Amino acid sequence: MEETSLCVAIVILIMQCCPSLPVTVSTNKQKVEVHEFSDAVLSCMFRTERDQNPRIEWKKKGKDVSFVYFDGHFRGPFEGRASIEGATVTLRRVTQEDAGEYRCEISAPFDSVNLGETNITLKVLVPPNTPTCEIPSSAVTGSAVQLRCRDLQSIPPATYAWYKDNQLMIAPRHANATYLINTHTGVLEFKAVAKEDSGQYSCRASNGVGKPTKCEGRHMTIEDVNITAVVVAVVVVCLALLVCGCGGFLMHRNGFFTPGHRGRSFWISECHGAAHISSQNLNRTEDTSNVNYIPPPQEPQDFKHTQSFML
Incomplete structure (x- = not known):
């Protein structure tokens, strides 16, 4: 117990x-x-x-x-x-x-x-939606060109791949490559496009959730630069500017840019000159007439008071 x-x-x-x-x-x-x-x-x-x-x-x-x-x-x-x-x-x-x-x-x-x-x-x-693609329709050889692809709604963020003529473009790994692909930002960058870069481009977005999506392909044309036409155009423009400059200088020198126009100024100056010449001639005539004219002699008058008577 x-x-x-x-x-x-x-x-x-x-x-x-x-x-x-x-x-x-x-x-x-x-x-x-x-x-x-x-x-x-x-x-x-x-x-x-x-x-x-x-x-x-x-x-x-x-x-x-x-x-x-x-x-x-x-x-x-x-x-x-x-x-x-x-x-x-x-x-x-x-x-x-x-x-x-x-x-x-x-x-x-x-x-x-x-x-x-x-x-x-x-x-x-969230699976990727159809990405938005920015693909220029044309470019000039030797110029730098960027193609952009973006999907802002996918979670996790999508990665991107580019296609040319329905063929996957492999992202180059050497520094001398003619183009670069950023799989995270979706930018395809050409340092200097060439004629052979023409083609149809499209972009694919994927994030491991659902099926990858692709934007509609667009064609980009690379055009050559006509050097001869550019040089001729530059020469023509320079000549046109030179002619316009010389013409403007001469017109300014001749009074075309002064108030009242050159023609009016010319006529006014001519009229003034004619009036001045006429005035000089008139003065000369008066002087000549004064020199040749001899007034008649005047008899002296006696102003004594005389008375006349009528008888």
């Missing part, structure tokens, strides 16, 4: 001395990747010390923390398209708006440590 009492006392003492286990929360997959419009499972498992009915909350992190599951109901955009089993949430037909970081929180008020949480990252994969 004494031995039984001793064992019970030891068990009670051990229970009182041993630390209590707090609430624990875990997940079997912290990074979840699913294709767009498929279902995503966000696992959350927990264990409590005493509380048999803990509170379960799901939150989504972002600029602001928003509730996904709270007080036994889904909130906002998750309402009607999500389900929960235990603490594991299943989101149906996920889109890019669903991608982000989620947090599962378990609250057990009766436990010594009454809160536990775990984080899960959801990544929604």
Whole structure:
């Protein structure tokens, strides 16, 4: 009897001395990747010390923390398209708006440590769309040309490959190559195009999600430069500029650019000259007439008073 009492006392003492286990929360997959419009499972498992009915909350992190599951109901955009089993949430037909970081929180008020949480990252994969291709229709031999290909919606980002006349262009690895291909930016660059670079070009985008997509092929024509025609055109332009410059100088020198036009100035100057000559001739005539004319002598008159009487 004494031995039984001793064992019970030891068990009670051990229970009182041993630390209590707090609430624990875990997940079997912290990074979840699913294709767009498929279902995503966000696992959350927990264990409590005493509380048999803990509170379960799901939150989504972002600029602001928003509730996904709270007080036994889904909130906002998750309402009607999500389900929960235990603490594991299943989101149906996920889109890019669903991608982000989620947090599962378990609250057990009766436990010594009454809160536990775990984080899960959801990544929604998007297959490549038809890429946008920028292909010039023509170029001149010897010029630098860039062809561009881009798809901004694929997740993860797409890589690119170029085709000429439906034949895959191999990205060169030596420095003396006539063209370069950047598989990450989608740029096909020619340092100096030649006649043989003419052809139909297209670009393919792929990211390992879904099928690769290709833009519609476009033809690029490389044209030669007519050196003779360019030289003749330059000479003609220079001659035209020289003639115009000399003509303008002569016209300016002759007064065509002075107010009143040259013809008017000419006539005015001629009229002034004629008037001046006429004035000089008139003055000369007057002077001559004055020299040749001798006024008749005048007899002296006696202004004495005389009286005349009529008899």
